[in-house]
Amino acid sequence: MRKITFLVLAALVGFMPGASAQKKKSVAANGEVVIYFARHGKTILNTMDRVQGWADTPLTPAGVEVAEYLGEGLQSENIQFKAAYSSDLGRARQTARIVLDNKGQANLPITEVAQLRETNFGSYEGDLNGKMWGDAALYLHYKSAQELFADMEQKPELLKSAIASFKALETLGIGEDYDQVKARGQKAIREIAAKEAANGGGNILIVGHGMSIGVFLSDIDSNGKKPSANHMGNAAVCKVIYKDGKFSLESFGDMSYVEKGKSTRTNK
Template identity: 75%
Template sequence: MGLISQQILGQNKLTSKKDNTVILYITRHGKTILNTMDRVQGWADTPLTPEGVQVAEFLGMGIKEVNFKSAYSSDLGRARQTARIVLDTKGQSDLKIVEVPQIRETNFGSYEGDLNSKMWGDAALYLHYKSSKELFTDMNKNPDVLKNAMATFKTLETLGIGENYDDVKARGQKAIRQIAENEAASGGGNVLIVGHGMSISVFLSDLDSNGKNISGTHMGNAAVCKVIYKNGKFTIESFGDMSYVEKGKQISEKKK
């Protein structure tokens, strides 16, 4: 995948602004068909379910007061669809979404579309756990377990195209930094980025300049990670925040 084009970054030039702080709202897509079926969904793609559309609408309502200068998504349909729903719902239908392949989910190779229980079960046995449940318990305590699991997925998948932790982190962090740098150069502002659960946690794992580490992989659909970029440094303010969705849900219920 090539580098992000300089021509499509910094969509709205605000060079007169003195404060070039960039506030990134990095969001997971809404629930999809494969999510609902509990199947592996990395580079494989399915559209949002009605529930997935609704949670994206809730996010749009809950984040309405944040005026986005620019919007980005991975080039996978579920992320692009979520970004469009969020923007349309909050009243920014005219804002173009820039697709960035580098912020895709992990490529799981031959496990794509298979049951999650199969992929995680294989990894658990390979890593000498009694079950995937035992692996998940250990993963919540030790971030290195995710690295080991992703290395195992790449080892065991048979197409030879799978990615490990370092593969995903390298491409994603490079893309996020390039987005942040270009948005800062054009004056800063609020930026929407819609991506994917596991890869977002990998991208943000050690991005914080103050040494704050992100561990675990769980992010609810349409959860938000708020990341501040200023003077070349990132600060992670929140991870997997569902408060915007909850706010939108409350607004929706009041309209009924």
């Protein structure tokens, strides 16, 4: 969603030395689960700067390419997944399959989880981002979306009010608020983490969506660590560790895997 996506997310907040390092990255000890959350690749609606929550469009050629880079970057780091999940929206499912195919795990199945979807924006789905955010700004007594964004940079908690305004203003009666998105997503994440821990732990891939991943991870860290205010680009990764029933947020919006994959392909 270009600049708007950046501001929304801002409000929210290979080298292989030997077999021992390979084992460490591919199999976690003592049931520890290492979750790699990835945002989907760029889509048609992303490119058109239109609202894309539960509405869905396929990846563009650039979106396919960045997902390929992510897969190759993960492979260059020798990260092997024991399980893979995605939201049930096509762009997430498509991205997950491309990532796995390009990191040498084409046979790993993907489990679709509806609760990992993006926020539902109701009647704003498919509309211009500028229209939705402009309406929200006026509803919240700002002169413009730009004024709202500027305030959100200083007061990240305003995102909750902004999403509430989308729900209040959309006309289909199906929009979600911040707490609804967080509750469904965190429930799914806890269930996935507990299941994979019981299966011995290891590395897990979850492919989802820019805004909702930020909401899911907003307060999941047991020590109170918040997601950074960095832009979460297409195919960016957030790393979370789950151990003994607690989550630890290790990184947010990391594009280094994509860059490594791009570099690996360029140097072939």
